Amino acid sequence: MTDITSTANPKIKRVLDLRKRKVRDEEDLFLIEGYRELKRAVEAGIEIETIFYCEEFFLKDNELKLIDKRPSFSCSRAAFEKISYRDRPDGLLAIARKRHRNLADLERLLADKKAPFLMIAESIEKPGNLGTMLRSCDGAGCDALIVCDPVTDIYNPNTVRASIGTLFTVPVIEASSEEMFSFLRQAGILSVAATPHAKKLYSSVDLTKGIAIIIGSEQYGLSKLWMENSDMPVSIPQRGSADSLNAAMAATILLYEVTRQRA
């Protein structure tokens, strides 16, 4: 028997409400869509409140294992399509509890690291860029992503989607730029700020010590704090048009340069 057949069901409305930041902030909940994303969330210990599913859309048969023993509702095709924000839904969507990590968590996380490898994303505006940065952090083996003075929230459905679930595998810390600046100074971690105006190339500086890569907002770049006080301002060559790389691509290039130097 299908639990939810009508798109007017109040549970469906609740999911749609959680697409709004205001509601996510008030309820401290967010949405996770997709098998891969939900699997990573579960493995990372994210608290799943409710799962909505539609077996018709399942690609394989592992999906039911994720649902097992968790509060869940089966949906009609129409009901699931209403809550899905994908072109091709795979039949899984969950309401989950946000996880908040702060600088005390970061301190614990770095306790046994000889050369911390951090990335700081300041005032990023586009959820998709934040998601891509998380994928690169995951791939490059970065210890944590610190989101400073956020414009978009990390639990935006498009961040979850663009991160393909690496939002749950990479530790994400929330802090203000000022707090983070003090943290780095105290921990002896060098700030490597990406800015087109820097004289040194990103690949000409030593990234094997404890460092934090800092990427500024798409529209305004880095704030004055990082622009004026970064230990190592670096630039990425742009041989063609001045603005060919976006914030997420710049992050990917810098993160992998760290990995290369440390290999």
Next chain:
Amino acid sequence: MTDITSTANPKIKRVLDLRKRKVRDEEDLFLIEGYRELKRAVEAGIEIETIFYCEEFFLKDNELKLIDKRPSFSCSRAAFEKISYRDRPDGLLAIARKRHRNLADLERLLADKKAPFLMIAESIEKPGNLGTMLRSCDGAGCDALIVCDPVTDIYNPNTVRASIGTLFTVPVIEASSEEMFSFLRQAGILSVAATPHAKKLYSSVDLTKGIAIIIGSEQYGLSKLWMENSDMPVSIPQRGSADSLNAAMAATILLYEVTRQRA
């Protein structure tokens, strides 16, 4: 006086038709939306057939210079919103003639290059990925992007958009993988194929000679031809989840490693 006020105007319908690949292929035309994109197309000598504009949306006053002396139609707000595929239109959209470049063009282009720097994208499916690859090619100073056995067409509106106009600044060549394979052999250019199975790290091989970076499709990776015959198969470390990087991110990392080694 506004030339086009109704969304039912046949000229509006023609623009909408050009969103379809079949129509683009038949007419050998495509769409360019946006000031930056159109400016780059004009500077690159792309033949502009018609410009549609809506002054209400203009951000600055340079837009009119682009329109000057070109066949153009002013549109009402409603008519322009109908043809725009952006959330925030900037009031410019053009129909342009496709430019086709083949291996003879590539040969001419490379005539005076001592160490050619090429990128080959094989059977890429997502227009957005092709657009991002073009941005990275532009930034890294790659000599040309060769699109082999294409699945998505390079003149898809989403490729144009994701490329932010670098589709016009980077020479784009169309060829089959087999033709391209022969071309590289004859020209003495080494093929560097990105594949997760390669034993050598991308950063451990010499990329200062004439090389072509080869990236395979999102879903299937490289074809047998490149998998079995590449001169230098290379892998990119993925420290976290196995699939954290997509084709466009892998391309960006490899392209910038070439630039780094050649700096």
